Amino acid sequence: MxxxxxxxxxxxxxxxxxxxxxxxxxxxxxxxxxxxxxxxxxxxxxxxxxxxxxxxxxxxxxxxxxxxxxxxxxxxxxxxxxxxxxxxxxxxxxxxxxxxxxxxxxxxxxxxxxxxxxxxxxxxxxxxxxxxxxxxxxxSGNAVPAATVVDARSVPAAYAPAGDPAANNSVNALTLRPGTYALDYYESLEGMNVQVADVRVVGATDPYTELWVTVKPWENRNRRGGTVYGSYDAQNTGRLQIQSLGAVADFPAANVGDKLTGTTAGPLDYNQFGGYTVVANRIGTLKSAGVERETTRKQKNGELAVATYNVENLDPSDATFAAHAAAIVNNLQSPDVVSLEEIQDDNGATNDGTVTAGLTAAKLIDAIVAAGGPRYDWRSIDPANNTDGGEPGGNIRQVFLFNPERVSFTDRAGGDATTAAGVTEVRGKAALTVSPGRIDPANAAWKSSRKPLVGEFVFRGRTVFVIANHFNSKGGDQGLTAQYQPVVRSSETQRHEQATLVNAFVKDILDTQKNAAVIALGDINDFEFSGTTKLLEGDGELWSAVKSLPRSERYSYVYQGNSQVLDQILISPSIRRGCDFEYDSVHVNSEFNDQISDHDPQVLRFRP
The missing domain is CATH 2.40.50.140 (Nucleic acid-binding proteins)
Incomplete structure (x- = not known):
């Protein structure tokens, strides 16, 4: 994303x-x-x-x-x-x-x-x-009205009333029912002095001096202290944003799972980037939970490890190459194939028509070697200038890294920014017409958005098709605290079109070779329970492997205190059928205030 x-x-x-x-x-x-x-x-x-x-x-x-x-x-x-x-x-x-x-x-x-x-x-x-x-x-010098205590008992379990259909589902004209709905409860306290006590951090301190806490300790809790977002119908009502009326330097640098012990108090505000917010003139003492960055296990000789990692607008001027390399080598254990999202062109956001990314890729590969990892090779397709969304001039794209000592790439000439990859049959098996290639890049579904990158890899004689995706962002969707309930997710329209095209491409592969091994992965920018994912999965052509994890472990991103899925790896029936695969969401970024990306990488290990 x-x-x-x-x-x-x-x-x-x-x-x-x-x-x-x-x-x-x-x-x-x-x-x-x-x-x-x-x-x-x-x-x-x-x-x-x-x-x-x-x-x-x-x-x-x-x-x-x-x-x-x-x-x-x-x-x-x-x-x-x-x-x-x-x-x-x-x-x-x-x-x-x-x-x-x-x-x-x-x-x-x-x-x-x-x-x-x-x-x-x-x-x-x-x-x-x-x-x-x-x-x-x-x-002057008068006593301030006592702060209203906001806690698990005071916040209702139901999130919001349904809006008035005659007013586009707005709740504005509805009489507040603070004993029934969480949003009504918070609205009934708007502008008042409130307090929370001994609350757990569920959204790490961000660059804007904000963090998120929950007043409901057991509401969809995961083992690392976050609050999991698992359904449109089960909002996490205990979440509140915390800002400060004090000096920025005094604001705690908190990670998910930490606690603000004692009292945090101040006026209850409402803002653009999180809704109801305690603007604190008194902040509790930070108590660290000691949550550490995760490390996945190393793939075995007969296992192919395929990963996806959004490296957040990486360009040669960034200072994060060594940290990203260390994450890939140490925390991800040097996967055989890595789909990278948000690789920028060779001069980053400078908007001068540059579209090549060889310098960016080479700098990351060199950093991986310096960190003790393999010398990866890479494949990608340069986009046409300023056509794929993201930061203007940055020309973000997906890039395949692969370890040539473990896996080979099948190059088929002809792929470029505007040529559509197709599926053909070669000696009774599916093959791409171009590799690397792009899926239907002229289709309107990809307007101002990243086009999927597809390639053929060979591991121990078995071909694996990998489709790297970075779907349309959620920008423009109404926030969870919007006046319209249920909220409108307008960005879904384009993602649904994109998911339909990728599923159709996978179906072409499977119609040509029923037992083909296909992986569609990347920053899907949508949840595992979303309509986008259902369209990607289709009639069983793909299945999101994050659903192999317990519900409390399904997340790759933390937004407004919700631990949620945006990054996914979807697999075809031949990979899923034998249950001989293992999926890991490796939490190295999303829960930490010193993150180098806002996404956690995902890894799939299986035996083709």
């Missing part, structure tokens, strides 16, 4: 520039009302005062954000009403550094806005704010 970092970095620079720019527009006459915070928040996700002016809203300052483009402060009413659906906190957007301090009692007049992080097209929920405020400090 292409790294989300570039898209996120761009978004962070514009995410909250003037809240009103992405506000829900509500036409109503301008007038001023003296109201309480719980009146402003109301019993639905949209304030009954949206678009209206309010005056002399009272509250105690519970948090102040002085950095970034969403400067402002949170206030909370110390005298709550009796309705659990109405929040007692609200964010005051100042745009400049606020001139208040925690503990100040203030009155605020301004306009109520419903700001949608990421813009209304994102599908995100709206954050109720007071904008263009006039603030008066009444007194």
């Amino acid at each position: 292409p790294s989300r970092s570039s898209a996120r970095l761009a978004a962070l620079t514009v995410a909250a520039v003037c809240s009103a720019a992405s506000a829900v527009v509500v036409a109503s006459p301008a007038h001023a009302d003296s109201v309480r915070i719980h009146d402003i928040q109301g019993t639905t996700r949209i304030s009954p005062y949206a678009g209206k002016q309010v005056t002399d809203v009272t509250g105690i300052v519970t948090g102040v954000r002085t950095y970034g483009s969403s400067r402002g402060f949170w206030i909370q009413d110390p005298n709550p009403d009796a309705d659990p659906a109405t929040s007692e906190g609200v964010f005051v957007f100042t745009s400049s550094v606020p001139k208040v301090a925690v503990g100040d009692a203030v009155t605020v007049s301004g306009t109520i806005s419903e700001y949608v992080p990421g813009g209304t097209s994102s599908g995100n929920q709206a954050l109720t704010e007071i904008v263009r405020p006039t603030v008066a400090v009444v007194s």
Whole structure:
């Protein structure tokens, strides 16, 4: 999957520039009302005062954000009403550094806005704010309202209500039921001072000074401390993002499985990159769980080891070659064939028409040798410039590495960026018309996306067809905390088309040679239970070998605290039938704050 970092970095620079720019527009006459915070928040996700002016809203300052483009402060009413659906906190957007301090009692007049992080097209929920405020400090040094405890008992097991079909499945107008649905519960606390205690980290600290915890220790837990995402119908309701109102240097560098002991507390915010977030002015003490990077076993002489590894936009200027090489040699035990995804061209993101990747491949191969591994050979096909998606100018592509001392590659001339590989019969067996080749590269299913790379390998006299994939990313899908429930996964459309084409190609091979050994692998950018995977598997032409693992072990990627599958290796019936194969998701990246890629590699060992 292409790294989300570039898209996120761009978004962070514009995410909250003037809240009103992405506000829900509500036409109503301008007038001023003296109201309480719980009146402003109301019993639905949209304030009954949206678009209206309010005056002399009272509250105690519970948090102040002085950095970034969403400067402002949170206030909370110390005298709550009796309705659990109405929040007692609200964010005051100042745009400049606020001139208040925690503990100040203030009155605020301004306009109520419903700001949608990421813009209304994102599908995100709206954050109720007071904008263009006039603030008066009444007194200072007041006690901050006690933090509401968020824990396993308070968060409902059901995730979200079904949205209103008449409003495109939006939940905005539905009355909140915080005792029934997790998202309603979190929404009922929006802007309020909350706390979690002794929570386990389920998403490692990222470059944006964020991490994820769970308040439900046993919710789909795996043995390494993560929370597994195994079904669209079984959301992990205990996940919360943690940010900090303090110095970046003081934020803990946490890995999955670690604990934040003691209390972590602060206002509950909602943002573009994770939904409900505790913006902490107090963070618990990090206690390491000691989770270490995994090492798979070495393949035996008669076993062929085939791996897939997304190396995240690798180009010659990167400093990660030695680390990637060490992972391949030591943690993956030098597989015979490695499908690499996100190999960039020889000058990386420089957008000058360069498409060759010989320097990138050679630098990685040399690093593998230096790490004590074999001198791999490699095959790939250069894409046409800026046609395969990813970072502009980077021209990412899949590359086959193979150990020539263990396996040979069958070269059949003619493959290029636009020529479609086909299947033919040679002496009663299936063969490719070009090797390496690309599957139907002119098909619209591959627009602005990576085309599958296919090649023939021979191990101990047996031909194995390998198809390296990097499907369309999930960019553009609505987040799990979206206002639309169930969420819309718009990116699936293209992946479904891609999966259908790859399955058809595999079917051509198997129609030509029923017992052919075929492997389709790579960054599928979708779950093992997804419609994409079902289309890839077809009528039994392929089977995702990650499903040979216990459900709690099925993950290669951690996103928003969910340990989930994106990288897969699918096998044809001749490989699966004898059950003489072994699959391993080798966790070397996704759970760690110092990851060199956001993906874990996968390895399949079998006897052809």
